[in-house]
Amino acid sequence: MPEVLTKSQPQRAEKSLIPAAFLVVAAGRGTRAGEGLPKQYRTIAGKPLIRLTLEALARALPGTPIQVVINADDRAFFDTATAGLELLPPVNGGETRQASVRAGLEALSAAAPNYILVHDAARPFIDAGTVSRLITALEDGAKAVLPATKVTDTLKAVEDGVIKRTVDRDGLYAVQTPQAFPFADLMAAHAAAEGDGYTDDGAVMEAAGAHVQVVEGREDNFKITTPGDFIKAEQKIMMANxxxxxxxxxxxxxxxxxxxxxxxxxxxxxxxxxxxxxxxxxxxxxxxxxxxxxxxxxxxxxxxxxxxxxxxxxxxxxxxxxxxxxxxxxxxxxxxxxxxxxxxxxxxxxxxxxxxxxxxxxxxxxxxxxxxxxxxxxxxxxxxxxxxxxxxxxxxxxxxxxxx
Structure with missing residues (x-):
């Protein structure tokens, strides 16, 4: 286990069975990726996208349990895509991302890790440096930590194809995953959340009144969303190989x-x-x-x-x-x-x-x-x-x- 996990929060050390766990959300349909299989099961350079992501997490923090939340209809796809990987048994998600995260948290409640890192199945390029920065921030007392990159492009507000105004990009960041939290705090925030419309767990913690911090993310930790992203990801892998x-x-x-x-x-x-x-x-x-x-x-x-x-x-x-x-x-x-x-x-x-x-x-x-x-x-x-x-x-x- 990496050195960064040897120091746990004192008030939870005796209660927790594991220092940290990954929760990977993979229950979505990925409709913006075009027709075909749910995007997490499509291949990039010969491997299913979800397998690339899970392998990257295993490299980033070796030995850390990985809990995956899937769509109940996808179990056969999941078993084929992840054959041979060391994972916790998958659990079925809900109709929304928020419901799926809750299902994953409940599955991990018996183990009660000190920290939980919630990650998108469609981000296959997560690296050890980003994960280390997240864990370090939690050990320093943070209640919610998100990797983020500063927005550098000029932003425009557009309506019906017409630019209405230029948006001041000063202080704007694009957030990524994994998003990291003390496990008990995220459980409590989800239990108290009103509605099911939160698109990330940082927003759930914001609603609970938590002070949400950011650490440096990486531009190449992008989410596979569109058909063009699949091409971009394959080119990145081919260049690395x-x-x-x-x-x-x-x-x-x-x-x-x-x-x-x-x-x-x-x-x-x-x-x-x-x-x-x-x-x-x-x-x-x-x-x-x-x-x-x-x-x-x-x-x-x-x-x-x-x-x-x-x-x-x-x-x-x-x-x-x-x-x-x-x-x-x-x-x-x-x-x-x-x-x-x-x-x-x-x-x-x-x-x-x-x-x-x-x-x-x-x-x-x-x-x-x-x-x-x-x-x-x-x-x-x-x-x-x-x-x-x-x-x-x-x-x-x-x-x-x-x-x-």
Whole structure:
């Protein structure tokens, strides 16, 4: 636990089971983000937005419990997006943000942390410095602390598309999350709050008569609200992940009796099938090796040895998903992949788009980052004699600089 948490408020130290906790509000619908899944479950650079946020909080204050408040209809999305993360069991939120925060506070009431930090699920770039400033202010006696950035743009009051006046920006700040409070004080303020129209917890504490302070926030701790924010966030992650690597993979499988082949995740009718320990999808095998090569993480045989019977007949998307997860586990993104299939038959052209779509689905990247090509060897060699199929693959990944 960071040093900043070793000093708790004396009057609560014996009552509290934990020094601090995060409460993440993720029950909203995010309608301004456009059509599709609730925005917190859409992906940015290959990861769900909510996962990026939760991972950032875990890095900012390691070991601190995280309570997430979700929409009851989103439980399956939440479980998929947060698989493997250490979180408290989620609780269902209410019709408003205020109701959702109350639900989260009630879930934490038994633990009664000294401090509670309430954070938006759609702010994935929170950093340790901001969290440390919030905790320090609370330890110095503050009852409500908000990160904020000074407004620097000229502000205009506009009605019906017409500027009515210029607003004096002197003393104006844009507030962010997490917003930090003594847990008991925020509980009491929510219990006393009239109405359900408060848009942040600083306002709830203001209504309760608390003196609300600000500490320095960061411009890059922005909230994902619009489709443009998703683009901005992905660009930020891509720029941070500047360790660009390219891996190559190659695989061969011979034909045997059968009536279909699996290629790049697509079942294609054919007069023969490919022989292998698994389903012998030569395209996905080569691509798996390419991703592992980019990570310097062995090859498909290292992780899935053919001597192990449990992989007999395994569908090759299992191998590719494993390699994808190895990239994501290191904070990386898959920037581009390409597969070249080498064979006389079957004809690949009619199936290329289906193959690209399947690979994009498995890697959770846009289809325009997936290339599938085909060629022959002009009747030369084992592929020219139609004895089997070969595949070459490349994969470009971006890793964080600290991973170098």
């Amino acid at each position: 500047a360790d660009v690597r390219t891996g190559m993979g190659y695989d061969v499988h011979r034909f045997e009796d059968g009536d279909h082949v699996w290629l790049c995740g697509i079942k294609i009718p054919h007069g023969r099938t490919l022989k292998g320990h698994s389903d012998a999808d030569v395209g996905l095998h080569a691509l798996t090796d390419a991703l592992l090569a980019a990570l310097c993480d062995g090859d498909i045989g290292t992780h899935f040895p053919p001597s192990d019977e449990k992989w007999r007949g395994c569908e090759s998307h299992v191998f590719l998903s494993f390699a994808r997860d190895r990239v994501l586990a290191r904070g990386g993104q898959i920037a581009h992949v390409g597969v070249l299939l080498i064979c006389e038959k079957p004809k690949i052209g009619p199936h290329m788009d289906a193959m690209r779509a399947r690979i994009a689905e498995l890697l959770d990247i846009p289809m325009n980052r997936v290339s599938v090509q085909a060629t022959t060897t002009e009747k030369l060699g084992f592929t020219g004699r139609e004895e089997g199929i070969a595949a070459q693959a490349t994969a470009t990944v971006r890793l964080p600089l600290e991973d170098m």
